[in-house]
Amino acid sequence: MSPEDRLYTKEHEWLKLDGDIGTVGITDHAQDALGDVVYVELPKVGDRLTAGQTFGTVESVKAVSELFTPASGEVVEINAGLSDATETINKDPYGAGWMIRVRLSNKGETSKLMSAAQYEDYTKDS
Amino acid sequence: MSNSKRTPLYEVHKRLGARLIPFGGWDMPVEYSGIANEHRAVRTAAGLFDVSHMGEFEIRGPQALNLIQTVTTNNAALLADGQAQYSAMAYPSGTVVDDLLVYRRGPEDYLLVVNAANIEKDFDWIQSHNRFNATLKNISDEVTLLAVQGPNSARILQSLTGIRLSDIDYYHFAKGKVLDADAIVSRTGYTGEDGFEIYFSPKHAEAIWNSIVKEGQPHGLVPAGLGARNTLRLEAKMLLYGNDMDETTTLLEAGLGWIVKPEKGDFIGRDSLVSQKQQGVNRKLVGFEMLGREIARDHYPVFVDGREAGHVTSGSPSITLNKNIGLAYVPAENAAMGTRFQVSVRNRLCDAEVVKTPFYKRTENS
Numbered sequence: 001m002s003p004e005d006r007l008y009t010k011e012h013e014w015l016k017l018d019g020d021i022g023t024v025g026i027t028d029h030a031q032d033a034l035g036d037v038v039y040v041e042l043p044k045v046g047d048r049l050t051a052g053q054t055f056g057t058v059e060s061v062k063a064v065s066e067l068f069t070p071a072s073g074e075v076v077e078i079n080a081g082l083s084d085a086t087e088t089i090n091k092d093p094y095g096a097g098w099m100i101r102v103r104l105s106n107k108g109e110t111s112k113l114m115s116a117a118q119y120e121d122y123t124k125d126s
Numbered sequence: 127m128s129n130s131k132r133t134p135l136y137e138v139h140k141r142l143g144a145r146l147i148p149f150g151g152w153d154m155p156v157e158y159s160g161i162a163n164e165h166r167a168v169r170t171a172a173g174l175f176d177v178s179h180m181g182e183f184e185i186r187g188p189q190a191l192n193l194i195q196t197v198t199t200n201n202a203a204l205l206a207d208g209q210a211q212y213s214a215m216a217y218p219s220g221t222v223v224d225d226l227l228v229y230r231r232g233p234e235d236y237l238l239v240v241n242a243a244n245i246e247k248d249f250d251w252i253q254s255h256n257r258f259n260a261t262l263k264n265i266s267d268e269v270t271l272l273a274v275q276g277p278n279s280a281r282i283l284q285s286l287t288g289i290r291l292s293d294i295d296y297y298h299f300a301k302g303k304v305l306d307a308d309a310i311v312s313r314t315g316y317t318g319e320d321g322f323e324i325y326f327s328p329k330h331a332e333a334i335w336n337s338i339v340k341e342g343q344p345h346g347l348v349p350a351g352l353g354a355r356n357t358l359r360l361e362a363k364m365l366l367y368g369n370d371m372d373e374t375t376t377l378l379e380a381g382l383g384w385i386v387k388p389e390k391g392d393f394i395g396r397d398s399l400v401s402q403k404q405q406g407v408n409r410k411l412v413g414f415e416m417l418g419r420e421i422a423r424d425h426y427p428v429f430v431d432g433r434e435a436g437h438v439t440s441g442s443p444s445i446t447l448n449k450n451i452g453l454a455y456v457p458a459e460n461a462a463m464g465t466r467f468q469v470s471v472r473n474r475l476c477d478a479e480v481v482k483t484p485f486y487k488r489t490e491n492s
Contacts, residue, residue, distance in 0.1 A: 035353075036162045038443045039421055057472065059421055061161040061443055062353050083419070 002027060002120055003094050007070065007113035010122065014094065015070035015113060017104075022071055025098040026058065026089065029123045034060040037086040042099055047075045049102060051109045056099065058089065067099065071109045077101040133178035134270055134331035142349055150243035152179040155351040164354035165445040168317050169488075171346025172276035174338050175355055177316075181245035181266040182325065183238040189258035190234050197252050198228060199377060199399070201390040205230035210297045210312055213385055215251065216395025220376040220402055224248050225367055227314065229299060237310070237325075239271075241367045255394065270331040274338060275321030275358075277488075278345040283322055285341045286334070287311065291322070305334055316355060318362025319488055360440050360451065361486035363413055369424060370411060370439040370453050379407045379455065409436060410461040413483035416450040420471040422478065428454045429468040429475055435460070438469060444485055451485050452478075 002008065006016035012030035016023045031037065039059040049055050049069040056067040078100050082088060089097040104110070114122060130153040139146060144155035155176065157164060167173050185193060194202045200213035209230055215223035224244045229237040240248045249264050256262055274283050280291045289302035289311055299312030307330035315321040326334065339349065356366070365371055371380035378386070378399060388400050416422055422441035427434050441452030452469075460467055463482055468475035 035157060036160055039419060061165075061357060061445065062156070064421075064423060 002116040004116040006094075007110055007115065008119035008122075009068055009070050009113060011066075011068040012123075013068055013070050015110065017107075017110070020104050020107065021076065022073065022102045022104050022110075023098050024055075024070060024100050024102060026067070026093055027119070027123075028093050030065075031090045031093045031097070034058065034063055034065055036060055037089040040082050040086055040089065040099070042078045042082070043075050045075050045078060049073060049075060051106075051112075069102075070113055071102065071104050072106050073102040073104040075100050076103050131179070133176055134328040135176045135178065135335055138332060138335055139176065139349075144349070144351060147352075149352055150179055150241065152242055154179055155349070157351040157353045158349045161351070161353035161357060162445050164348055164350035165357050167346060167348045168276045168319055168350060168354060168358055169446055170277070171348075172274060172278040172282055172321075172342055173317075173348055173350030173354065174335070174342060175273040175275065175350050176271075176335070177273050177323075177355075178270045178328075178331070179242035180271050181240040181242060181248065181264070182269045182271075183240065183249060183252065184263045184265055185236045185238060185252075185260050186263075187234055187258070187260040190236050190260045193252070193256055193258045193260040193262075194228060194236055194238075195390060196258075196393055197255050198226070199387065199393060199395060200228070200385040201387040202228050202230070202236070203390060207232055208298055208300060210299055210314055212297075214377055214382060215248065216377055216386075216393075216399065217373060218395055218398060220378065220395045220398035221373050222367065222371045222375060222377060222380065223251055223373070225365065225371070225382070229310070229312065231301075231310075243368060268327065269325050270328045270334075271323060271325055272335065272338070273315055273317075273321060273323045274342075274347075275315045275317040275350075276319050276347070278342070278347065279319075279321040282338060282342040282345050282347055283311070283324075286337050294322075305330065305337060307334060316364055317358035318364070318484065318486055319358070356440075357442050357445055360442055360453070361444050361446055361484065363453070363484040365411075365453075366440060375411075375455070376402060376407065378402050379409055380411050407458055409455045410458050411439065411453055412456055412461045412480045413485060414452055414454055414467070414469075414478040415481050416452075416469065417466075417477040417479055419450070420469075420474070420476040421450045422452040422454075422469040422471065422476075427470040428456055428478075429470060430457060430460050434470075435467070441469075446486050451481075454478075456480070
């Protein structure tokens, strides 16, 4: 079940808001579809991201998958430990497997994202 | 829905929770418990693969050998009954129609095993050169092919067959029963481990698959998919047709000169391959390691001195070696071990170094 305390993209990222800071990761559905994650490429603190554009890459043994920005803003923190412990993305995608924190520049954009229930519905048939 | 063909074990794979993907015109299991897990199981214990998508042709008749000698590049005349050989078919230019296994079942009775995606092309190619009145038959739909691979393979499979597996040497085979099925059991594979490939009628597919899984589980066997098959074969530097060689690359460029035998007499591609051998090739398939953490993938461009000079044909993390490895065509002058070049990963040039292959070689224990 997808946690209800966050929002979801069609590309299977999640966004958890705390004031104007949003934490971003990939969903359980995404990590399961990818398989064992072996590589992750994240932006740098200070990078400015635009909603809908890519902010990084995650790779499993067999697949390369781009990461899409749920909401525009400046990167204020990255989960630097992930690159040496990529399995965390598989084991705890909603917790320790978080990827970046962004200071949102336009919170209104988040209205385009899906709720947990909508995301469940979206992934039901895939 | 796809129009892909299904092996007799399609429903079994689905029940096991396999992820199925289209491959060479077939819906095939790519993974069950995870590529890394399956890969390690094959290196340390055993894995069971359904590779029924592969094609099988029978070639029979007094001149069967002459037909095989004409269309293949290796010397099939050296085969004894019960022996198998890795070989290839070349175009007149020396590029590759397909790579294949040739099994000699008798002096006038051969079995060819070809790649799934090439079945029709290969059959037509062989038939078009059949001036020897040999009987050529495509029996691909009548054959189920399972591969049991890994150090525990013999122990697991022995409990299901009266064939004495310890008597079968590498690249040899025996005919006999596996459970109730008439089967060919050959000591071959595509993983770099000891193991067996079993050919039999599809009506026995479920029974044999299930028995191997049941007998194998206490010995660490897991069902394994095409994902692990690919990472395993790459570590062992076994080439994949369509990636590492095809109709645009010659056997010598691909490093398959060891299965080109001009001394056997005439065959298709001989003249080109002989002259290419004398003159040398312009590019070579090399094995490389990435020096940073980036992963090279199939088709990524290769750069030498800042210029695009080739491409990666197979690239992947190596699960056994914990490195990122690959095969790539590079200019012959850049093919020596230790030579550095760059792979373009998402438009960033990342350092790679030519290394000795195979990347992984098992320690002999049998």
